[in-house]
Amino acid sequence: MTDEGPIHAKKVVICGGMWPRDLAAEIGVTLPLHAAEHFYVVTEAIPDLPRDLPVMFTADEWAYYKEDAGKLLVGFFEPGAKHWGQKGIPESFCFDAIPEDIDHIAPYLEQAMRRVPVLQNTGIQLFFNGPESFTPDNRYHLGETPEVAGLFSATGFNSIGILSSGGVGKAMASWIAEGFPPVELIDVDVRRTQGFQRNRKYLEDRSVETIGTLFDMHWPGLQFTTARGIRRSPFHDRMLAAGAYMTELAGWERPGFFGTPEEVAKVEFSYDRPSYFANVATECRNTAENVSVFDYSCFTRYRVEGPGALAALNHICAGECDVPVGKIVYTQWLNPRGGIEADVTVIRLAEAAFLVVTLALSQRRDLAWFRRNIPAGAQVHISDVTSGTAMLAVMGPKARALMARVSPDDFSNEGFPFGTSREVELGYARVRANRLTFVGELGFGFLIDTEFAAHVYDVLAEAGRDLGLKPAGYFALNSLRMEKGYRHWGHDIGEEDTPFNAGLGFAVAMKKADFIGRDALLAQRSEGPIRRRLVQVMLAGGENTPMLYHHEPIFRDGKLVGSVMSGGYGHRIRASLGSRLIEFHSQNKTVAASMIAEKYVSGHRS
Numbered sequence: 001m002t003d004e005g006p007i008h009a010k011k012v013v014i015c016g017g018m019w020p021r022d023l024a025a026e027i028g029v030t031l032p033l034h035a036a037e038h039f040y041v042v043t044e045a046i047p048d049l050p051r052d053l054p055v056m057f058t059a060d061e062w063a064y065y066k067e068d069a070g071k072l073l074v075g076f077f078e079p080g081a082k083h084w085g086q087k088g089i090p091e092s093f094c095f096d097a098i099p100e101d102i103d104h105i106a107p108y109l110e111q112a113m114r115r116v117p118v119l120q121n122t123g124i125q126l127f128f129n130g131p132e133s134f135t136p137d138n139r140y141h142l143g144e145t146p147e148v149a150g151l152f153s154a155t156g157f158n159s160i161g162i163l164s165s166g167g168v169g170k171a172m173a174s175w176i177a178e179g180f181p182p183v184e185l186i187d188v189d190v191r192r193t194q195g196f197q198r199n200r201k202y203l204e205d206r207s208v209e210t211i212g213t214l215f216d217m218h219w220p221g222l223q224f225t226t227a228r229g230i231r232r233s234p235f236h237d238r239m240l241a242a243g244a245y246m247t248e249l250a251g252w253e254r255p256g257f258f259g260t261p262e263e264v265a266k267v268e269f270s271y272d273r274p275s276y277f278a279n280v281a282t283e284c285r286n287t288a289e290n291v292s293v294f295d296y297s298c299f300t301r302y303r304v305e306g307p308g309a310l311a312a313l314n315h316i317c318a319g320e321c322d323v324p325v326g327k328i329v330y331t332q333w334l335n336p337r338g339g340i341e342a343d344v345t346v347i348r349l350a351e352a353a354f355l356v357v358t359l360a361l362s363q364r365r366d367l368a369w370f371r372r373n374i375p376a377g378a379q380v381h382i383s384d385v386t387s388g389t390a391m392l393a394v395m396g397p398k399a400r401a402l403m404a405r406v407s408p409d410d411f412s413n414e415g416f417p418f419g420t421s422r423e424v425e426l427g428y429a430r431v432r433a434n435r436l437t438f439v440g441e442l443g444f445g446f447l448i449d450t451e452f453a454a455h456v457y458d459v460l461a462e463a464g465r466d467l468g469l470k471p472a473g474y475f476a477l478n479s480l481r482m483e484k485g486y487r488h489w490g491h492d493i494g495e496e497d498t499p500f501n502a503g504l505g506f507a508v509a510m511k512k513a514d515f516i517g518r519d520a521l522l523a524q525r526s527e528g529p530i531r532r533r534l535v536q537v538m539l540a541g542g543e544n545t546p547m548l549y550h551h552e553p554i555f556r557d558g559k560l561v562g563s564v565m566s567g568g569y570g571h572r573i574r575a576s577l578g579s580r581l582i583e584f585h586s587q588n589k590t591v592a593a594s595m596i597a598e599k600y601v602s603g604h605r606s
Helices: 020-025 102-115 117-121 161-178 200-213 236-241 261-265 277-289 309-316 363-372 399-406 450-463 474-484 518-526 589-601
Strands: 012-014 034-043 056-058 063-068 071-076 124-134 141-144 151-155 244-249 252-258 291-295 300-305 328-334 340-350 353-358 381-384 389-395 421-426 429-434 443-449 469-471 532-538 553-556 559-563 567-570 575-583
Touching (some): 034 200, 102 117, 124 200, 151 161, 236 244, 252 474, 277 291, 309 353, 340 363, 353 363, 389 399, 421 450, 429 450, 443 450
Antiparallel strands (some): 056 063, 300 381, 340 353, 389 443, 429 443, 532 575, 567 575
16 A cells, blocks of 8 residues: 555565564564664775775674775674664665764774774765664575565565565566575575564564674584573473583574583584583484484474365375374475475374374464465365464384383384374373484483473483483584485475485375375476486595585585585584485486485585
């Protein structure tokens, strides 16, 4: 609605700089943005300053330099920035300057003068302080909003909007016209945001940190320190008491690793072995030799029920969901191009009731995808039950012995086969036990009503004391799943990868008459052997090899051929591991995979 009347459109793009948070909130849409003060100076004219001078970034000094009409512009992305506009932005504000704060920026300006000595003898023509909007994770908000179909966002450019404009414009044009981005843009997709993130106090506190992280060292595992402790599982206090170093994802506090108070307080990150490397190794070995307990409460859980629940799920899921009550289905949600939109587990609770488990970061994304793809007229209801339940898992060869001590139910292989879900007694509670694993060891996961969660944990902890039961964190979880080749959506697999590319064809029920993406998979299969496949790679050289994390370049015969999708150190096999999509050039895919894996990583790492 404008002051000259309404404008009707099937698709609308919000791209209003600092204003979208409040504008979108009026219609229930979350666009987490907050303004912070951004400083730069422009010198007087500098004789003979080259007009084609490269832009220079000095990240460890939080500064950037660029030529500007014969002058030098120096700007700063300093740590401990100053937030702005927390009480609202005046409607009249338009590229205005805000009061200077020389004391705040002086230390960084002094560093700049030492770095570029010409600044010491050149006057400053303009000292500018203006607000820029920043996002909680320093990444853009692009794409269709999960709340309103047809409403797109192109916001949150963190003061690098001009730098980003060409690529963003091209991507958004394709996204709006075609309904999907031209390349995979999961990291900047607005659907990753969480509803609580438009909270003003949260954004105010986080924004003072995010501006500095733009130029900070992006260590693997590095955590934000502001606006923490927001979403806590019922096991949070017990995890802290056990020595947890907490990491954060989508607001959830999750144990990264467990250690002594000194180890937790003095974490040192590295592109080689971080300070907690040995701690993670201990947790992995305990999982392989004894039994470990993992807090899975951050995983998202939806309840799907109604007369049309099965039909809706079979339309959206690539796998067959018409299974007996108490069976677990591992499956993917595909887009019409056959790409993987979600990687989920479906549990059949009753004839017309199911539970869907997905990633924490996909909580709003997957809910919106399901609702927008329900068959017309289907009598089905989906509700997010994450907050009402907790999830815990015990994994390791002694898991069955542990369960015998806390439950009268049959947890034998015959009585509780893999892929089974049922209600059991545990301590004084009744919980839903699921025989599934993401670590490659015998184990059981439990869905617990929140009010019983602490009791269940305490019962397991006491009963498992002499079995070697120890808590394990998400760094160990990543190591364990990398060794087994379990896929992680958003890293190993995503919107551009079909289940056949990902080695997940076993999870697809091609015999089903109809599901989203089936035609694309039929077309891909008709082309012959799958040429592009996800394979696991291992650095040669044993336990002393460099670490792999993510996006390390891969060379073959001196030629760059791709990068690592997911990386991790396999503590059970003592080797650096990675995953990579490979283009096969042999009909014998098994031989090709082993040959390529060996040649791609042996002796080649940058």
